[in-house]
Amino acid sequence: MPLSRVSAIFFFLVVLKIGLNSQLVMVKAFITSVLDLFPTWLRIGYYKELFVLGVCFVNFLIGLCMVTQGGLYVFTLFSHYGDSTFPIVWICFFESIAIGWFYGVRRFSRDIAEMLRWQQIEWYIICWPVTVPIIALLVWIGNIVYWAPLSYSSGYPSWADRLGFCMTLSSMVWIPAGGVYSIYYHMIKGEGPTMTRLKKVIQPAIVPFRDEVPVEPAGVEMT
Known part of the structure; x- marks a missing residue:
């Protein structure tokens, strides 16, 4: 190829950007999931920033071992x-x-x-x-x-x-573990009829707002 060195530089820049983009998406998805799971703990003060710093530092240590002689x-x-x-x-x-x-x-x-x-x-x-x-x-x-x-x-x-x-x-393992915990929490320790407890096991934990609040028909005034 003509200007092979320039082409090689652009090629590795593209690979670097793809890697950074993938890493940012995965780290952001993990951080957001944990923050949504523990909002009262990690959204106070600088706990969120410290948590993000800890996640990035652990990922850095994992990646560091891949640039050694046994990295491959x-x-x-x-x-x-x-x-x-x-x-x-x-x-x-x-x-x-x-x-x-x-x-x-x-x-x-x-x-x-x-x-x-x-x-x-x-x-x-x-x-x-x-x-x-x-x-x-x-x-x-x-x-x-x-x-x-x-x-x-x-x-x-x-x-x-x-x-x-x-x-x-x-x-x-967390998927079947979560299913076993839900069955134990609702079916065994729960109260009420069997079908009611079974519905609690399989129904979504979060219901969209539009499903909770009925929408008034257009042109009908509620009194």
Whole structure:
């Protein structure tokens, strides 16, 4: 290529910007989720800034070990287990089930239309409760069938695979754990009829405001 050095500089600048963009999105999503989970603790004073600083510092330490002589081994371990298809497809399956069969595709479609001012086509509404769960389940089963131990160059010790499984389970185990906790909290410790307690298990924890307050018909004056 002509001016190959200039092309190489621009190429790596693009890669750097893509990496920074992905990192900012993931860190922001994690921070926002934790802040929404503990608003009374982390939104007081400078606790939010200190929490963001702590998250960035931990990520820096994790990334620091990848620029050493064994960095490629560490990166391959994280990529094979921590960022593999297993947890991603697992979460995708349960998210589609939660949206399609419990929260409701019509309600979810209205939420997106309210935020983006764009109404989804009917194909999306079919994909959320039907197509996505089936494909995700098939992909997950296929990954189990064709799974192979981690291998790179001279190989990994046996404890590396065990560490990798712990990394994978660290994001997967919370979904069934949350289901067990909800069943225990509402079904076993809850009060009232069985069907009422069952509805509390499967209904959304947060109900949109428009579903709580009935909208008055246009042209009808309420007295």
